[in-house]
Amino acid sequence: MSGSYYPTSWDDWETRRPEELGLDSAMVDEAIHYASDHETPFARDLARRIATSVAGKKCDDGEVLGPTRPRGGVNGLVLKDGYIVAEWGETRRVDMTFSVSKSYLSTCAGLALDDGLIRDVHDPVGLYVKEGHFDSPHNSKITWHHLLQQTNEWDGTLWDKHYSAGNTDDVLLEPKEPGTYYEYNDVRVNLTALSLLNVWRRPLPRVLKERVMDPIGASSTWRWHGYRNSWVVMDGLRVQSVSGGGHWGGG
Template sequence: MNALKEAIAFAEAAGSQWPESMHMPDGQFVMTYDSGEKAPDNEVLGPVTPRGGPAGIVYRGDKLVAEWGDVGRADMTFSVAKSFLSLLAGLAVGDGLIRSLDDKVAPTALDDGFESEQNRDITWRHLLTQTSEWQGTVFGKEDRIDHNRVVGVAVADAPKGTRRALKKPGTFYEYNDVRVNRLSLSLLQVFKEPLPSVLKRRVMDPIGASAGWRWDGYRNSTVTIDGRDMVSVPGGGHWGGGIMISARDLAAVGRLVAQGGMWDGRRVLPEGWTAELVKPCPVAPFYGLMWWLNTDRRQFAAASERSYFALGWGSHIVWIDPDHDLVTVLRWIDRKKAPGFVERLLGAIAP
């Protein structure tokens, strides 16, 4: 028990260095500041909400092992939203709206976003593994903004935002938020229903999530489908918006995934989808379908190699460890110190 208390104390003392206001002294949004973006690339399009403090929650199986901080407070969660998009993609596959992940996206597009020679062969799998090399502009943001972005790879050939020659879809990994927003728009076009509504009805309500979460879009991300105006939501908070959610609700989603998509004996996610999420991408074996893998223990050396993660800048971590039957959520922890918590927690709960 003392070891567990020490692990929690470590997490509480390892808080994010981001300003609570979420803005730097010069007024720039901390996310675009951290990304090194300058105007006009750094224009914020969605809501930005002041943040809370470090918080976390640990489940082992169905048992709540520990919690600290305000686990009921909804906060921005940044790229954890990408992992939510992968859950929605699974529902689309289960519903037959997407026949196969290896089908081309173009036939389902309600716009011209996949008509060019560069984009016409892009598949759903390419979008979900961030290997699409999609070229274009989504809600005023050009794919070029995240060219040469270093996330999950060691080096880039040029500074972030420097335009580079695009490669064949499926052959090159790049963490690119514009392309993730294109995935979100494409999913909206197949569901023909706002993604937050689909998520609430199909996932969040069945697992007993609170009413305090929301998924904010951009001021310019409203599209018209079948005569109805709908907001297309981003797959993160890079330019504001994204999923506002509590640690407690994140833990419920993590437990749903850890349980193979089942909740209280009811199937919520299609059978086999959670296994699909964690198949390594051939081009980027540290990445699944919008979930990070612990391949070669490159994320957390102390964690099981079968661990996988939803990760968001700031930092926000949903860590699922099948070998220890653990689901752990960390909010507002300094990313460089997170491995220290992982090591301490596993030391505390190991048989």
């Protein structure tokens, strides 16, 4: 939009009083108080919360595999025309972002397609990944499109988690024909991360940093973790395959 203000960095982000930009200060304050008074009941001790959430499941061993950190309290910004008109809480705090990692994965996939590392999203992933995860008659049908749409129905175990552990309903479902059934499943999302690592041949956080975060002027405080057991050897180097969420820590 013509005339819009864009901050060059967090430290240089300019502020304005609400009235300067046509907002009502009293209503802005009311919105902030409402947000502050309605904090999520989700526990701040995320290590305990994650462990508790998976410990009682039939299809999961309950083991947290990646790093966690306690979450902060309610915080936020109100922006108008690019300017900060209100701010409350610890807005500079680094918190876990859980399934935001899935957006990072899709970004890395899009860049791989742009660069020709993936020729066609409808190609079988087994044409690119030769580590055995797509060798079976069932898994060999899985395409990049299936992985990215979470319709892949992959059958197997990854990082000591059987695919059924990623089922949010805690139900052991027999894999269906790839491309015919949608299931939100973090084990299979982690397989997407490993598959993308195989085509990039370097850590996905580095790809994201060089191709997206640095060019847009993002902070350097973000991190993207995998699990303690998600290390692989890639072209003679030990590389961690990241996770697509914080379901078992990491992300």
